[in-house]
Structure formats: C-alpha cells, structure tokens
Amino acid sequence: MSITENTDVVVANETGAGPLFDAEEERYARAQKIEAVARWVVPMVVLSLTIWLWDRVVVWNEIPHYVLPGPGLVLSTLFEDRVTLFQSLLVTLQITFMALTVAILGGVGLAVLFTQSKFAEMSFSPFAVILQVTPIVSIAPLIFIYVESRLVGLLLCAWIVAFFPILANTTLGLKSADHNLRDLMNIYKATRWQRLRFLQLPSALPYFLGGLRIAGGLALIGAVVAEYVAGTGGIGSGLAFRILEAGYRLNIPRMFAALLLIALTGVVIFATTSLISHLALRKWHESAVKRE
Amino acid sequence: MTAHDRTIPSLGQRDPVLRIQEVDKTFNGGVVALRRLSLTVNQGDFISLLGPSGCGKSTALRLIAGLMRPTLGRILWEGGQGSDDLGVVFQEPTLMPWATVAQNVWLPFRLRGKSFNSVKDKIMEALALVGLEKFAGSYPRELSGGMKMRVSIARALVTNPRLILMDEPFAALDEITRQKLNDDLLSLKARTGATVIFVTHSVFESVFLSDRILVMAARPGRIIKEIQVDAPYPRGIEWRTSAEYARIARETSDTLHSTLEPGEAH
Incomplete structure (x- = not known):
C-alpha cells in the first residue's frame, strides 16, 4: 500500500464522509460477501453443469436408454x-x-x-x-x-x-x-x-x-x-x-x-x-x- | 445462617476446623511427597502453602480434600464429619462448558439434591459477591479468564463451606487481573469469614493475602517455617506498599531460597 493511499483514508475518516475502514479491510469484507454467496451458488452450478453434460453425452452419442438413460x-x-x-x-x-x-x-x-x-x-x-x-x-x-x-x-x-x-x-x-x-x-x-x-x-x-x-x-x-x-x-x-x-x-x-x-x-x-x-x-x- | 453472619474471631481465640497430624505421603515407587506434615487450621484462618514446585503443596491440598489417603498419620475434622463441607478452586476455572454460570454455581447444591429454585437466592448472592450477577445466564466460553475464575470462586463459596481450598487459582492469569482478584478475594473473606487454605508459589501473593504463611521445601516435601502476618484485614494498596509488607516478603523470600540447593532454579 502506498503512502498516498494511507493519507486518503485518514482524510476520509476525519471528514466523516468516507468509508470507515481502509482499502484492505474493504477488500476483505467484499471477499467475505462473495464467499458467502459462492458457498451456495458454486455447488449448484457445478451440479447443474454435470447433469447437463450427462444429458448431452447421452444425446450426442445416441446411447440407448437400457445402457445409460438421460x-x-x-x-x-x-x-x-x-x-x-x-x-x-x-x-x-x-x-x-x-x-x-x-x-x-x-x-x-x-x-x-x-x-x-x-x-x-x-x-x-x-x-x-x-x-x-x-x-x-x-x-x-x-x-x-x-x-x-x-x-x-x-x-x-x-x-x-x-x-x-x-x-x-x-x-x-x-x-x-x-x-x-x-x-x-x-x-x-x-x-x-x-x-x-x-x-x-x-x-x-x-x-x-x-x-x-x-x-x-x-x-x-x-x-x-x-x-x-x-x-x-x-x-x-x-x-x-x-x-x-x-x-x-x-x-x-x-x-x-x-x-x-x-x-x-x-x-x-x-x-x-x-x-x-x-x-x-x-x-x-x-x-x-x-x-x- | 447466611454467608454474611459469620464474625471472624481474632487470632488466638479461634476454634480449630481441621488438624493434620504427622502426615506422610509416599507415592508408589517410593517418592516421598510429604514428610511429617502437621498443621492445625482454625476457623477464619487464611493460610498460604508456599513453596517451589515439587514441595508437595498440591499433594497436601489433595489429602485434605479427601482425593488421596495419607500413607501415615491422620487428618482429623473437628466435629467428626469428613471432608464433605468443602469448597475448592483449582488452577483452571474447571467450569462445565455446557452449563450457564448460574447452573455451574448450582452444582454443589445440585449434588445434594437441591432444586435450582430452592437455592436460587444463594446462587445469586454468591454471584453478586464476585460481581457477576449480570452474567448468570451466560455460558463460560463468553467470559474472560478472570471472570471464569470468579465463577469458580462463587461455586466454592455458595454452600458457605467450613473450609475453602485454593490450588494456585490465579497462577494462569495476567498480573493486573491477578491483583484485582487478590483484592476481591480479601473483601470476600472479610464479608463471609471463610477459612481458606491457599496454595501458591508467589511470595508476594502469600504475604498480601494470608495471616499464616507455611513455607515448604522439596525432597521430601515438608513445612520448614511458619510466618505470621499480623496486618489487620481489610488489606489494600496501603498494605501492599507498607514497610512491614516488604519486611515480611523479604523474610519469606529468604526462607524460601534457603531451602533451594545451590544452582537450583526457582
């Protein structure tokens, strides 16, 4: 982190207009928020993709349903x-x-x-x-x-x-x-x-x-x-x-x-x-x- | 009788609570933990057992608590009852993590078959004595180390026992918390008239708290000197900074160091 960034933050806090935490904390908070959403979204997406791929494999290869049903x-x-x-x-x-x-x-x-x-x-x-x-x-x-x-x-x-x-x-x-x-x-x-x-x-x-x-x-x-x-x-x-x-x-x-x-x-x-x-x-x- | 009713007689006219007569404790394998320990504990005494590690001070406490039997000698309780009227504070707070603060303090009563509501007043009184009445519904993990120790002390006090045993209770706390708890322990003692045996390896703690210091030596564990501390209770910062305090601390420290072999770490 550069010196100028630091001064920016101090000024922002003193005027009371800026965010209450510095850039690093903000980044951390954002990462936490993303992780909370991703915890649910990522497995859903991967699962859906797998099922879709399963379906495609069956269709593309014309696999009969008594071998592998879609x-x-x-x-x-x-x-x-x-x-x-x-x-x-x-x-x-x-x-x-x-x-x-x-x-x-x-x-x-x-x-x-x-x-x-x-x-x-x-x-x-x-x-x-x-x-x-x-x-x-x-x-x-x-x-x-x-x-x-x-x-x-x-x-x-x-x-x-x-x-x-x-x-x-x-x-x-x-x-x-x-x-x-x-x-x-x-x-x-x-x-x-x-x-x-x-x-x-x-x-x-x-x-x-x-x-x-x-x-x-x-x-x-x-x-x-x-x-x-x-x-x-x-x-x-x-x-x-x-x-x-x-x-x-x-x-x-x-x-x-x-x-x-x-x-x-x-x-x-x-x-x-x-x-x-x-x-x-x-x-x-x-x-x-x-x-x- | 509530905890506040007991008056503390001055030294000399106190009734004995417990007599330890010529007690030896030898562990399996022949290690002599204690040799010829004799001690009379009187009503209202605040006794410190002070010594280096391995001097048998914790062993002495466990013998009094009935957790071990002496190899030789006798431990006699005045009035013939056994050790069933005790309060104990260990080095760790030793609280049940699944129970609230109030439920932890309830334990000694609960084991005697008393319902919570029938002893609720006593539990709240004990918590008030240690300044934790607002935390009755909290769980131990929500408390700081010093606060947990206070709960442990409240649990030891709640039945208003004849004797409270404390095994280096503040050794794991930081110095500031420790001094605060020392002050609080003395004001508790002044209010309840409790009889206390306090194991410590801190010279200053023993001089600040007790009216009798028993200095112990190791190999074999034994009492080498009893030092009387006549300063009146309540004691506070004046006592901690007085010339008499410094003199007794010096005497105690010299006695303690005379027991150590040359080159032995304290």
Missing part, C-alpha cells in the same frame, strides 16, 4: 413409478430408522456399561470389535438362515453396521470428562449416577453426535446391503430389491430412479443429524459456536 428419463421414470418406488422407500426408511434407534440405545447403553464396569468392557468389547470388522455381506446370509423374520434379519444387519461408531464415540466421550471436574465430583461426594448424569453424559454429547452422523449413513447402507443379500421379493420390499428387480428386467431408468432416492435419503439423513448436532451444541461447544 437425466430427463430418470426423472420421468421416478414420476411414473412413484407408487412402487415410494412404497419401497418407506420400507427402507423404516428399517434404517428402526436400526438407528436400536443402534443409539444399544451403543449408548453399552458405552455407559463399559465406563461403569471394567469387567463388562473386558468381556464385551471383543465382540463389538469382531462384529465391526467382519464385513456385513459375509454375516448377512447366516443371519437370514437363522432368523425367521425378514424384517428382524434386515434390522439386525443394519444395526450391526450402525451401532459401532456410536459405541466407540460415546465410550471415548464418557472417558474424556475433564479430570478437575471429576475431582470436584469426588470432593462433593457425587454418586455414580450423579457423576454420569451431570458430568460424563454432557461431556460425551459432542462425541455421541459425531458418531450419530456416521451411524445415520451406515444404517442406510446396512439396510440396503442386507436387502441385497436377503434378495427374495414379495410384499414390503425396499429400494434395494427394486434395484435388483429392475436390473433383471433391464429397466435401467428405474434403477437410476431408485438409486437417486437412496442417495437423496442419505443426504437428508446426514443433513438432519448435522442439524441436530448443531442445535444441541451451538451454545457451548467449539465445533458449533460462531466466532467473529
């Missing part, structure tokens, strides 16, 4: 098959949310048990790890042999995939309570329950919510994968079954439509868990607090 055809199929597809979506959503609910209860419950009892942790954590590291596609066929009910089998698969991040994160959170606050609890003769309620659970909340964001997506993946393995159709079939079915019939547009629904569901789940996390933490936690 975006327009996918949308119209989504509309035409809406009754079938949305019924399947409801089934997948039901399994996903039931599995997530059980994963939250089981994950948090086990985490609390682990922090309350060393023996419980020693006894059960190997099982938790084994369940986590074994690929669900390889356990699922067994589950469907032993479990009579299709719904329970699907739930079990989705739960196995979803519960571990909640268990691992919540356990870590419960253990990372501030050590001085733990001393304070000892000094005030807090009971085990009070310590859990007033110190450990609030300390674990940000960790739990981080786990929930991962588990939400995993529950959906678990539900879809389990259904692939379960295979058999009939009434009450989810989106994965629709994809398989459409594949056998070479109804590729419907495959894409079902895929689109799954992807959208995943995005909505992630956005919802992120929102819950933000609302719960915005008052006090570093991750959610707005800073100047």
Whole structure:
C-alpha cells in the first residue's frame, strides 16, 4: 500500500464522509460477501453443469436408454413409478430408522456399561470389535438362515453396521470428562449416577453426535446391503430389491430412479443429524459456536 | 445462617476446623511427597502453602480434600464429619462448558439434591459477591479468564463451606487481573469469614493475602517455617506498599531460597 493511499483514508475518516475502514479491510469484507454467496451458488452450478453434460453425452452419442438413460428419463421414470418406488422407500426408511434407534440405545447403553464396569468392557468389547470388522455381506446370509423374520434379519444387519461408531464415540466421550471436574465430583461426594448424569453424559454429547452422523449413513447402507443379500421379493420390499428387480428386467431408468432416492435419503439423513448436532451444541461447544 | 453472619474471631481465640497430624505421603515407587506434615487450621484462618514446585503443596491440598489417603498419620475434622463441607478452586476455572454460570454455581447444591429454585437466592448472592450477577445466564466460553475464575470462586463459596481450598487459582492469569482478584478475594473473606487454605508459589501473593504463611521445601516435601502476618484485614494498596509488607516478603523470600540447593532454579 502506498503512502498516498494511507493519507486518503485518514482524510476520509476525519471528514466523516468516507468509508470507515481502509482499502484492505474493504477488500476483505467484499471477499467475505462473495464467499458467502459462492458457498451456495458454486455447488449448484457445478451440479447443474454435470447433469447437463450427462444429458448431452447421452444425446450426442445416441446411447440407448437400457445402457445409460438421460437425466430427463430418470426423472420421468421416478414420476411414473412413484407408487412402487415410494412404497419401497418407506420400507427402507423404516428399517434404517428402526436400526438407528436400536443402534443409539444399544451403543449408548453399552458405552455407559463399559465406563461403569471394567469387567463388562473386558468381556464385551471383543465382540463389538469382531462384529465391526467382519464385513456385513459375509454375516448377512447366516443371519437370514437363522432368523425367521425378514424384517428382524434386515434390522439386525443394519444395526450391526450402525451401532459401532456410536459405541466407540460415546465410550471415548464418557472417558474424556475433564479430570478437575471429576475431582470436584469426588470432593462433593457425587454418586455414580450423579457423576454420569451431570458430568460424563454432557461431556460425551459432542462425541455421541459425531458418531450419530456416521451411524445415520451406515444404517442406510446396512439396510440396503442386507436387502441385497436377503434378495427374495414379495410384499414390503425396499429400494434395494427394486434395484435388483429392475436390473433383471433391464429397466435401467428405474434403477437410476431408485438409486437417486437412496442417495437423496442419505443426504437428508446426514443433513438432519448435522442439524441436530448443531442445535444441541451451538451454545457451548467449539465445533458449533460462531466466532467473529 | 447466611454467608454474611459469620464474625471472624481474632487470632488466638479461634476454634480449630481441621488438624493434620504427622502426615506422610509416599507415592508408589517410593517418592516421598510429604514428610511429617502437621498443621492445625482454625476457623477464619487464611493460610498460604508456599513453596517451589515439587514441595508437595498440591499433594497436601489433595489429602485434605479427601482425593488421596495419607500413607501415615491422620487428618482429623473437628466435629467428626469428613471432608464433605468443602469448597475448592483449582488452577483452571474447571467450569462445565455446557452449563450457564448460574447452573455451574448450582452444582454443589445440585449434588445434594437441591432444586435450582430452592437455592436460587444463594446462587445469586454468591454471584453478586464476585460481581457477576449480570452474567448468570451466560455460558463460560463468553467470559474472560478472570471472570471464569470468579465463577469458580462463587461455586466454592455458595454452600458457605467450613473450609475453602485454593490450588494456585490465579497462577494462569495476567498480573493486573491477578491483583484485582487478590483484592476481591480479601473483601470476600472479610464479608463471609471463610477459612481458606491457599496454595501458591508467589511470595508476594502469600504475604498480601494470608495471616499464616507455611513455607515448604522439596525432597521430601515438608513445612520448614511458619510466618505470621499480623496486618489487620481489610488489606489494600496501603498494605501492599507498607514497610512491614516488604519486611515480611523479604523474610519469606529468604526462607524460601534457603531451602533451594545451590544452582537450583526457582
């Protein structure tokens, strides 16, 4: 910045007529404003361009719709098959949310048990790890042999995939309570329950919510994968079954439509868990607090 | 009895609160943290434990707080009760970040099963004592370091405990905030009649605040001298600049340095 520029600014401020900040600050403020708009506009533009390009590639190369349908055809199929597809979506959503609910209860419950009892942790954590590291596609066929009910089998698969991040994160959170606050609890003769309620659970909340964001997506993946393995159709079939079915019939547009629904569901789940996390933490936690 | 009703008897006629008798603390591995620590704490005392790092002053505080057991010796509470009537201030403010200032101060009551509304007056009174009644609904992250420390002090005071333990509470603050908090702590003590054990490694802080300075030495941790400070409370800038203050600070400093081995950094 040159000397003349500096004097300009000083004069402007003294007369009270000019801007209140100097040229550099003004540039910074402008950059901030542009970034705020760009945060929404850029992804929209790129996404639209990608879809347009997809459409053009299909048209220009005259690709038949049973190889790659254009975006327009996918949308119209989504509309035409809406009754079938949305019924399947409801089934997948039901399994996903039931599995997530059980994963939250089981994950948090086990985490609390682990922090309350060393023996419980020693006894059960190997099982938790084994369940986590074994690929669900390889356990699922067994589950469907032993479990009579299709719904329970699907739930079990989705739960196995979803519960571990909640268990691992919540356990870590419960253990990372501030050590001085733990001393304070000892000094005030807090009971085990009070310590859990007033110190450990609030300390674990940000960790739990981080786990929930991962588990939400995993529950959906678990539900879809389990259904692939379960295979058999009939009434009450989810989106994965629709994809398989459409594949056998070479109804590729419907495959894409079902895929689109799954992807959208995943995005909505992630956005919802992120929102819950933000609302719960915005008052006090570093991750959610707005800073100047 | 509210916090304001207590009168402070002059030295000599005070009732004992706590007797520490010949306490040894040896850690696993044989490190002797404290040897033959004896101390009687009287109602209304302001005692400083002053010493270099490793002299066991924090260990002494943790023993009194009941966070550790002595290896040898006894800690006797007058009236037979245990250490369940304590206030504690740590070096960090140690506030719950998810709770408001008022909720943080509520904690000692909450752990005794008291609802917020039943002790709301006491909470607001404690916050008023530290000058933070306007911040009752704020979260700790919205406060400065000094203000957080005040909340921590309010939490220690709120139950009007028999004894308040302070473990280098102002060590992490800047000098200006620290002096202000020293002044405020003394006016708090004057108003509440609290009994305080204050751990510090600052000679000047101990001389300014306390009526008894226990100078400690390291390896093994022990009390080597007790220095009485007879200046009357309330103390202010006059005391900080008086000849008597300088003399006691000199005496304390000399005692402290006599314990250090040659070449040892302070």
